Ligand SMILES: [Fe+2]
């Protein structure tokens with residue numbers, strides 16, 4: 001099911017121009033679904049890496065949506081829908097934080113991951129049906145491209161780990177996000193370096 005949804009999202013994305021914010025978000029939804037499948041179906045170090053990639057992509061994707069997409073959708077689809085999506089993202093961030101603290105090889109992790117995957121999939125579908133078409137209809141190609149640029153910029157600087165204290169609140173995201181991002185990216189680099197060292201790699205961690 002996740003595979004079919006990812007295919008549908010990629011097909012929709014391919015119909016939009018390169019750089020369009022909705023195209024980028026749809027491609028990321030598809031990638032998120034692929035990574036859930038990867039985490040579920042792999043073992044050992046591969047599973048750990050797939051979860052690290054999923055965790056980082058989800059963290060930056062949801063932050064960027066809150067900062068770039070949501071202000072526009074708040075205007076075009078209304079406060080109620082925008083608040084509902086922000087709330088789901090705050091809940092997903094809390095759950096992702098809990099998963100992050102668990103051992104990816106524990107039996108309990110699989111059960112929690114399955115529930116989380118369902119929740120994230122439902123959230124993505126709601127965005128695709130309630131927000132994306134309205135934003136596409138309201139904004140012209142140039143505006144959507146500019147939003148795409150803004151989204152990619154935010155994603156370059158967004159925290160790569162879930163931060164429940166800032167999720168769902170654009171004000172807190174702007175205030176705490178950049179600092180949390182630096183800390184997260186240093187942590188990621190050290191973790192990658194540690195894994196490379198454990199495999200006997202030489203040279204500085206990248
Ligand atoms: Fe979202």
Ligand SMILES: [Fe+2]
Nearest residue numbers: 025065124127
């Ligand atoms: Fe999304």
